[in-house]
Amino acid sequence: MKKTLLTLFLLWGILITMMAADASSMKWSDICSGRMEAAWYGSAEAQQIADVVLYVQKTNGGWMKNDQLHKLTENEKKALYNARSEHSCLDNGATTMEMRFLAKVWQKTKVEKYRTSFLKALNMIFKSEKGCGGWSQYWPLSGNGSYQDYITFNDDLMTNVMRLLQEIGSGKGDFADMTDEATRQHCMQAVQRAIEVIIKCQVDDNGTPAAWCAQHDTTTFLPAEGRPHELPSISGSESASLLSYLMTIEKPSKELQQTIHTAVAWLDAHKIPNKAVEDFTNAKGEKDRHVIDKEGSAVWGRFIQLGGACAEKTYKAFFNKLRNRGKSRSYSTGGKTYTYTEYEIATKSYQPDRAYQPIFAIYDNNLAHLFYRFMYSFEDTPDTTDWKGCPVLTSLNAERRTSYQFMGSWPLNVIKSEYPSWKQRLESLDEAEGYTTTDLSVSTYTTSDPTTTYLFDGGVSVSNASGKGYATGKSNTVKYSANVEYTIQLPAGMKVEKVKFYGYDNYDADAYISRFNGTTFGSTDYVFPAKDSSGNMTYVSHTLDASSVPAGGHFSFTLGAKQCCLIITLFQKGETSGICSPLTIRHHSSNRKWMDHGRLLIHRNGNTYNMAGIEE
Numbered sequence: 254m255k256k257t258l259l260t261l262f263l264l265w266g267i268l269i270t271m272m273a274a275d276a277s278s279m280k281w282s283d284i285c286s287g288r289m290e291a292a293w294y295g296s297a298e299a300q301q302i303a304d305v306v307l308y309v310q311k312t313n314g315g316w317m318k319n320d321q322l323h324k325l326t327e328n329e330k331k332a333l334y335n336a337r338s339e340h341s342c343l344d345n346g347a348t349t350m351e352m353r354f355l356a357k358v359w360q361k362t363k364v365e366k367y368r369t370s371f372l373k374a375l376n377m378i379f380k381s382e383k384g385c386g387g388w389s390q391y392w393p394l395s396g397n398g399s400y401q402d403y404i405t406f407n408d409d410l411m412t413n414v415m416r417l418l419q420e421i422g423s424g425k426g427d428f429a430d431m432t433d434e435a436t437r438q439h440c441m442q443a444v445q446r447a448i449e450v451i452i453k454c455q456v457d458d459n460g461t462p463a464a465w466c467a468q469h470d471t472t473t474f475l476p477a478e479g480r481p482h483e484l485p486s487i488s489g490s491e492s493a494s495l496l497s498y499l500m501t502i503e504k505p506s507k508e509l510q511q512t513i514h515t516a517v518a519w520l521d522a523h524k525i526p527n528k529a530v531e532d533f534t535n536a537k538g539e540k541d542r543h544v545i546d547k548e549g550s551a552v553w554g555r556f557i558q559l560g561g562a563c564a565e566k567t568y569k570a571f572f573n574k575l576r577n578r579g580k581s582r583s584y585s586t587g588g589k590t591y592t593y594t595e596y597e598i599a600t601k602s603y604q605p606d607r608a609y610q611p612i613f614a615i616y617d618n619n620l621a622h623l624f625y626r627f628m629y630s631f632e633d634t635p636d637t638t639d640w641k642g643c644p645v646l647t648s649l650n651a652e653r654r655t656s657y658q659f660m661g662s663w664p665l666n667v668i669k670s671e672y673p674s675w676k677q678r679l680e681s682l683d684e685a686e687g688y689t690t691t692d693l694s695v696s697t698y699t700t701s702d703p704t705t706t707y708l709f710d711g712g713v714s715v716s717n718a719s720g721k722g723y724a725t726g727k728s729n730t731v732k733y734s735a736n737v738e739y740t741i742q743l744p745a746g747m748k749v750e751k752v753k754f755y756g757y758d759n760y761d762a763d764a765y766i767s768r769f770n771g772t773t774f775g776s777t778d779y780v781f782p783a784k785d786s787s788g789n790m791t792y793v794s795h796t797l798d799a800s801s802v803p804a805g806g807h808f809s810f811t812l813g814a815k816q817c818c819l820i821i822t823l824f825q826k827g828e829t830s831g832i833c834s835p836l837t838i839r840h841h842s843s844n845r846k847w848m849d850h851g852r853l854l855i856h857r858n859g860n861t862y863n864m865a866g867i868e869e
Contacts, residue, residue, distance in 0.1 A: 275289065276289060276293070276298060276302075276323055277323070277324055279323075280321070281320070281321045281322055281323055281350065282346055282350055284302075284323050284354060285346075285350035285351065285353045285354040286350075286353065287353075287357060287427075291361075292361070294357040294358050294360070294361045295358070295361025295362050299357075299358050299361070300358065300362060300364070302322065302323045302354075303354070303355060303358045303367055305322055305323075305325060305330060306322055306351050306354065306355060306370070307366060307367070307370045308330065308334060309322065309325075309330065309333035309334055309337065310337065310351075310370055310373070310374070311337050311338075311339065311340070311341045311377075312337050312338050313340070313341050313377055313380075313392060313393065314341055314348075314373045314374045314375075314376055314377025314378075314380075315341025315342060315343070315347065315348035315351075315374055315377045315378075315392065316341060316342065316347055316348050316351045316374075317333070317336070317339070317341070317342050317347060318342045318344050318345040318346070318347035319345060319347075320333065322351070340391040340392055340393055340395075341374075341377055341381075341391065341392050342390060342391055343378075343381070343388055343389075343390060343391070343392070343405075343410050343413070343414060344390040344391075344405070344407070344408055344410055345408055346409075346413055348374055348377070348378070349413045349414060349417045351374065352371055352374050352375065352417060353417070353427065355367045355368075355370055355371040355374075356371055356427040356428055356431060357427050359371065359431065360427055360429070368431055371431065372431075372432070372436075375421065375432070375436070375440075377392060378414060378417075378418070378443075379439060379443065380392065381393075382443055382446070383404065383450075383471055384471075385404070385446075385450050385453070385471055385474075386443075386446030386447050386448075386449055386450035387404040387405075387411055387446075387447050387450045387451075388404075388405065388410065388411060388414050388447075389401060389402050389403060389404065389405050390405050390407075390410065398574070398578070400468060400477065400478055400479045400480065400483075402471070403468035403469060403470060403471065403477050404450060404454060404468060404469045404470075404471055404474075405467070405468045406451075406454075406465055406466075406467055406468065406469075406488075406491045406494070406495055407467040407468055407479060407483075407491060409494050411447060411451070411495075412494060412495065412498040414447075415444050415447050415448075415498070416498075418440040418441070418443050418444050419440070419441075419444050419696075421436075421437065421440045422437045422438070422440035422441040422444065423437075423696065424437050425698070425699050425710075426698065426699065426700065429699075448499075448502075448509065450474075451465075451495060451499070451512075452508060452509060452512050453474050454466075454469040454474045455512055455515070455516060456476060456487055456559070456563065457563060458487075458519065458559070458560070458561070458563050459560070459561040459562050459563050461515070461519065462511075462512065462515035462516065462519065463487055463515075463516065463519040463563075464487050464488070464489075464492035464495075464496075464516045464519055464520055465487065465488060465491055465492045465495055465516075466485060466486055466487060466488055466491070467479055467483060467488045467490075467491045467556075470570070473570070475566065475567050475570060476559065476567050477571070478571055478574075478625070480616050481595075481614060481616045481624035481625050482613070482614035482615055482616035482624075482653075482657070483556065483614075483616075484556050484558075484571075484612055484614055484625070484627065485559070485567050485568065485571050486554075486556035486557050486558055486559060486612060487519075487523075487556075487557045487559065488555055488556060488557070489520065489553030489554055489555060489557060489661065489663050489664055490553075490555050490658065490661060490663045492516060492520060492663075492664065493520070493663035493664040493666075493667050494663070495516075496513060496516055496517065496664070496667050496671070496672075497667060497671060497727075497728075499512070499513055500513060500667075500671055500672070500675040500728065501728055501729050503692075503696070503729075504682075505679075510679065513672075513675070517664075517667065517668055517672045520553065520664045520667075520668065521664075521668050523553070523557060523609055524551040524552070524553055524664070524665075524668075525544075525551060525552045525553065525611075526551050527546060527547060527548055527549070527550060527551070528544050528545065528546065528547060528550060528551060528552045529544070529545055529546075529547035529550040529552060529662060530542060530543070530544055530545075530552055530660050530661055530662065531543060531544075531545045532655070535651060537651070539651045539652075540651065540655050541651040541654060541655060542651075542654040542655050542660075543631075543632055543654075544631065544632065544660060549785075549786070549787065550662060550665065550787055551662060551664075551665055552660050552661060552662055553611070553660070553661065553662070553663065553664055554610070554611025554612065554613075554659065554660060555611070555657075555658055555659050555660065555661065556611065556612045556613070556659070557609060557610070557611055557612070558607055558608055558609060558610055558611075558612045558627075559608065559609075560605075560608025560609050561608065564605065564608060568603060571599070572596060572599055572600050572603075575594070575595045575596040575599055575625065576594075576596040578595065578596075579594065579596075580594065580595045581593065581594050581595075582594075582595060582598065582621040582622055582624050583621060583622070584620065584621055584622035584643065586643065586644060587644075591622060591641050591642075591643040593622055593641070595624060595625050598622065598623075598624060598625050598626045599625040599626070599627065601639075601640060602625075602626045602627040602628070603627045604627065604629065607627075607629050610629060611629075611631065611659070611660060612627055612628065612629060613627075613628040613629070613630070613631060613648070613649050613653075613659055614626055614627065614628060615628070615646065615649065615650070615653050617653070620646075622643060622645065623645065623646065626645070628646070628647065628648060628649065630647055630648035630649070631648065631649055631654065631659060631660055632648060632649075632654075633648055633650075634647045634648040635647065662787075665787065665789065666787075666788070666789050666790070669785075669787075669789045670757070670789045670790045670791060670792065671727075671728065671790075671792075673791075673792065674728070674757070674790075674791070674792025674793075675792075677792060677793070677794065678755065678792075678794075681753070681755070681794055684753070684796070684824075685822075685824065687826075687827075688750070688824040688825060688826060688827065689824075689825040689826075689827045690822050690823065690824055690825070691709070691710065691711045691713060691747075691822070691823040691825070692709075692710075692820055692821070692822050692823075693707075693709045693713060693715060693731065693741075693820065693821040693822070693823070694709075694729045694730065694731060694820040694821075695725050695729045695730065695731060696729055697709045697710040697711075698723065698731070700723075704722060704723065705717055705718075705719075705720055705721060705722055705723075707723045707731065711744060711747070712744030712747075713741065713742070713743060713744065713747075713823065714741070714742045715731075715739050715740070715741050715742075715821075716739070716740050716742065717737050717738060717739050717740070718738070719734070719737045719738075721733075721734050721737055725818075726756070726757075726759065726818025726819075727757075727790070727818060728756075728792075728818075729820060730756045730757070730818035730819055730820050731818065731819060731820070731821075732759065732816060732817075732818050733812055733816065733817055733818075733819055734812070734816050735764060735812045735813060735814055735815050735816050735817075736767075736811065736812070736813065737811065737812070738768070738809050738810075738811050739809060739810055739811070740807050740808070740809045741807060741808055741809070741810070741821070741823075742807045743802070743804070743805055743806055743807060743823075744805065745804075745805040746804055746805055747804060747805060747823075747825065748802075748803075748804040748825060748826070749799045749800075749802055749808075749823045749824065749825060750798075750799060750800050750824050750825060750826055751796055751797065751798055751799055751800070751824045752769075752796070752797050752799045752808075752821060752822070752823055752824070753794055753795070753796040753797075753821070753822040753824070754766060754779075754794065754795050754796075754797075754810075754817075754819050754821055755792065755793075755794040755819060755820045755821075755822065756781065756792060756793075756794075756817055756818045756819035756820055757781060757784075757790035757791060757792045757793070757817065757818055758781040758782060758783050758784065758790065758791070758815055758816075758817055759784075759790075759815065759816045759817060759818050760783060760784065760815040760816060761783050761784050762783050762814055762815055763776070763780050763781065763782055763783050763814060763815070764780070764781040764783075764812055764813060764814045764815035764816070764817050765777070765778065765779055765780045765781060765812070765813045765814060766778070766779035766795060766797070766810060766811075766812060766813070767811050767812060767813030767814075768809070768810060768811040769797050769808070769809075769810045769811075770797070770799060770801065770802060770808040770809065770810070771808075771809075776813060776814065779795040779797070780793070781793055781812075781815075781817050783815070799823075
């Protein structure tokens with residue numbers, strides 16, 4: 254017995270050591286997103302890290318970006334502690350990551366100080382929300398007209414905050430029992446306001462709704478500048494990220510649908526077709542990047558110059574801002590120093606006839622005369638002399654091309670895969686008419702542990718005997734492995750009439766439903782097409798009859814050939830039970846929904862709510 258206990262003790266010690274090694278080898282973002290085993294978040298090591306997170310938390314509630322809080326040196330910890338009175342940050346996942354980590358640790362330990370710290374950070378997000386909706390990079394704001402105070406879509410800042418608030422508002426998973434109902438409602442209302450400001454910020458391209466800049470003015474909602482190389486424009490990158498998020502909203506308003514339709518159309522109309530960006534080593538032996546021919550692909554600028562009246566209004570505001578700021582930049586070369594105002598650099602380099610082309614700029618303190626200078630060449634072009642006789646670059650150099658993504662194919666998957674699937678999903682909403690529906694998706698998953706039994710809203714579970722743990726795909730989908738039998742258990746009293754499988758094949762060969770409720774199908778019956786050569790997915794849906802399944806019973810399904818990422822919808826006879834909006838309103842059998850002047854309303858337990866969950 255003693256020997257057995259000793260062996261178990263040694264094995265436990267080895268396991269803890271392996272966990273520690275795994276944690277120290279990961280990025281902080283991986284730790285916060287749940288890449289460690291679920292049990293680890295209750296370990297002594299996780300609590301030690303959580304204590305560091307609390308130790309360096311800003312006095313106003315958040316944290317600074319880019320710090321690897323799980324492996325700080327003592328000097329780094331001391332420096333962050335001494336900087337606690339400085340502003341908090343939401344850029345690069347800052348604060349939202351730490352909140353996710355603390356939630357996981359609290360769920361495993363129930364140590365109250367971790368929840369208290371989490372709520373302090375949440376309160377900072379509430380305070381930092383702009384009056385018009387949305388958030389900036391830092392809180393408190395600088396108040397000096399800096400780009401850091403704008404509505405910020407750059408680096409997924411807004412969507413990171415919105416996703417977090419959406420999940421807190423659902424009160425499920427890592428956020429179960431962390432907040433009260435009033436706080437959850439506050440989260441849902443903030444997300445709704447953020448959606449509204451995203452719609453307001455959609456660029457008006459001379460009467461045609463376009464897409465978005467990386468940041469927008471909080472009063473005019475016009476595109477605005479960021480750092481000296483981030484010029485007012487339409488961003489191919491940030492627009493693609495926003496669209497990907499907006500298309501996960503399960504019951505979008507007509508206004509939001511129109512925003513998505515028009516933004517996708519604008520981006521598609523302004524692509525550079527049959528091109529791709531490739532990394533290579535140039536003739537000087539430097540890491541470099543260039544645009545190559547690639548059939549079926551396309552590229553966009555990170556910054557696309559505006560045109561027409563839209564450009565006149567936006568760039569006038571930008572140039573006036575630089576003039577009023579009155580900053581000068583100097584550069585010395587060949588024994589001579591050249592001094593410029595930022596206003597002069599921007600206005601003299603801007604070429605209105607280059608509308609809708611990618612624009613570039615260089616942010617390098619050694620080349621300060623290039624701050625806010627409009628460039629129109631991605632790859633090397635000959636240097637020239639400017640209006641002061643100073644030799645200047647006319648294109649990006651290798652260092653700038655590789656250190657920042659100025660060109661890319663960001664919207665390609667949105668246009669080719671996500672948008673068609675989103676349209677198909679909207680069209681299929683009619684299929685739910687007359688039914689109560691229950692979705693088995695990421696937003697309705699109710700447990701924080703990725704076990705082999707997946708629990709969803711309404712008491713529905715999906716299990717397997719092959720050890721396949723819960724994992725997520727894109728667009729709110731759940732991953733299901735090929736050649737594994739999954740069993741869906743219905744709660745007592747639930748009678749399903751049909752089941753819809755909606756999603757995509759995660760690999761480069763066709764997948765299919767090979768078996769459902771005891772019936773075997775061929776490889777061409779219910780197909781999920783393979784990804785194309787560029788890795789783009791094709792979303793499809795297949796609806797199968799389940800009327801033979803008894804109330805409260807179970808049925809199984811198996812996928813053939815390849816893994817698929819799916820949302821499974823169960824249809825019950827009766828009125829639709831409500832919606833699962835981006836704010837995750839739970840389903841109830843007594844719910845009723847209807848449209849009122851373009852707004853989706855829900856009747857629940859004698860009360861009427863809008864899509865934000867706010868009582869009317």
